[in-house]
Amino acid sequence: MSAPDPLFDLDEAGLAALRDARFAATLDRIFAAHPHYRRRFAAAGLRREHIRGLADLARLPVTTKADYMAEPDAFRLGPEGAAEPEETVVWDSMYTTGSSGSPTPFVSTGYDFLNILALQRNMLRLRGVTADDSILNLFPLTRHPHGAFARAMNAAAAFGIPVTAALPGQVSPRQPGIGHRLDEVVAIAARTRATILWGVPSYLRKLAARAEDLGATLPATRLLFVTGEGFGEDARADLLDRLRRLGAPDPRVSVSYGSTEMQGGMVECTAGSGYHNPSPDQFLFEAVDPDTHAPVPDGEEGLVLLTHLDRRGTVMLRYALGDVARLTRARCPHCGALTERLTSIPHRVDGLVKIKGMLVNPQALVDALMAEPALAEFQAVVDKDVPGDPLSMDRLVLHAVPTAAPDPDTARRVADRVRRACGVTPTVQWTTPADTLLAGRGWKAKPLLDLRTP
Ligand SMILES: [Zn+2]
Structure with a gap:
């Protein structure tokens, strides 16, 4: 008899027992071999016997991104107590794309990689993937290994379906044959007829716009997997309209809330169902008050914390991913x-940006722009009227590539849309895809760039 499926086969008591056992084993390893927590718990007078199970989880301190970035190696379990070689052998190091400073390594062992495959498989199951699907991986290669490119490859391996990596962009002049220009990616998409397009929303949008220009069709597309950037309802509708114009009869968008610290993401089973923890046997999520770190009731907004229940490389307890959201533990009705x-x-939590004295939610700005059919690509830039002079006025400039030749009304309409979304009116500057500002972005497009010195 195979073990029960932790996502669907267990009742609340069964899942709680499984997680308590995993957590207890994790704590044993941490008290034996985790440099950061051993030091921190000792300083706080916390001993292993003080934490009897998940019911005592809230007695442990919250771990911040700053704690981790200050000493990433101290978050790796040492070899003490490891029973099998696969628990200590390094499989890979992925890197978090921090907002500042150098990327931080997140290490997985061979043991962890098998769990990552199981996690990827669960994500595809929740997203409604079947054995007849195939994936087009639209993530570029990055300088540091990053989950996004590898994730699409690993997911296909875990699910036993085909994947094509389109490798957008020139990777390096050293190997000019590796990587593809946009028109080549359109040709790859048309030729492979993948049912799943997987990438960042801004690139999917760019691909769809160019495919339309070139008269290509993508009729096999049924799922659009997006991650990396937030994605509002209007933007979702716009992308689906574009895919329908390319011949896809019934495309759907599936959003993932991903993180390096999961090596995967929380996914929707259907639009509006919420972002599911795809492996409750591997991860536990909590929501706490951002200031006091006291647990908030289910359904109330709180700082999202991740606890690893079954890792051997980099391991975190009550790690604040840096976002707030509402959390529920109720069985998904869908x-x-x-x-x-x-x-x-x-x-x-800290995502608001002040422009001309207005507190702006960048996500609202991005959502509004993603929903604008006249734009193929864009980047909003905040800087100063007099660059380098912190006392001069802020200005918001929207650099945008139009989908068609814009008329004077288009710029006004776009500016109006931005003003309605965030209260600040931008200057719209039409540009071309080759413009260095737009072309020079990393894998995770920065839709709002703040050039002001702090
Ligand atoms: Zn569900």
Whole structure:
């Protein structure tokens, strides 16, 4: 008899028992071999016997991104107590794309990689993937290994379906044959007839716009997997309209709330169902008050914390992913999974930007622009009227590539849309895809760039 499926086969007591056992084993390893927590718990007078199970989880301190970035190696379990070689052998190091400073390594062992494959498989199951699907991986290669490119490859391996990596962009002049220009990616998409397009929304949008220009069709597309950037309802509708114009009869968008610290993401089983923890046997999520770190009741907005229940490389307890959201532990009424779900779109606690004295939610600005059919690509830039002079006025400039030749009304309409979304009116500057500002972005497009010195 095979073990029960933690997502669907267990009742609340069964899942709690499984997680308590995993957590207890994790704590044993941490008290034996985790440099950061050993030091921190000792300083706080916390001993292993003080934490009897998940019921005592809230006695442990919250771990911040700053704690981790200050000493990433101290978050790796040492070899003490490891029973099998696969628990200590390094499989890979992925890197978090921090907002500042150098990327931080997140290490997985061979043991962890098998769990990552199981996690990827669960994500595809929740997203409604079948054995007849195939994936077009639209993530570029990055300088540091990053989950996004590898994730699409690993997911296909875990599910036994085909994947094509389109490798957008020139990777390096050293190997000019590796990587593809946009028109080549359109040709790859048309030729492979993948049913799943997987990438960042801004690139999917760019691909769809160019495919339309070139008269290509993508009729096999049924799922659009997006991650990396937030994605509002209007933007979702716009992208689906574009795919329908390319011949896809019934495309659907599936959003993932991903993180390096999961090596995967929380996914929707159906639009609006909330972001499911895809592996409740591997991860536990909580929501706490951002200031006091006291648990908030289910359904109330709180700082999202991740606890690893079964890792051997980099291991974190009560790690603040940096976003707030509403969390529920109720069984999903759509798919029947018993696991945590985030029922609101996670947003940064500290994500607001002040422009001309207005507090602006960048996500609202991005959502408004993603929903504008006249734009193929864009980047909003905040800087100063007099660059380098912190006392001069802020200005918001929208650099945008139009989908068709814009008329004078288009710029006004776009500016109006931005003003309605965030209260600040931008200057619209039409540009071309080759413009260095837009072309020079990293994998995770920065839709809002703040050039002001702090
Ligand atoms: Zn569900």
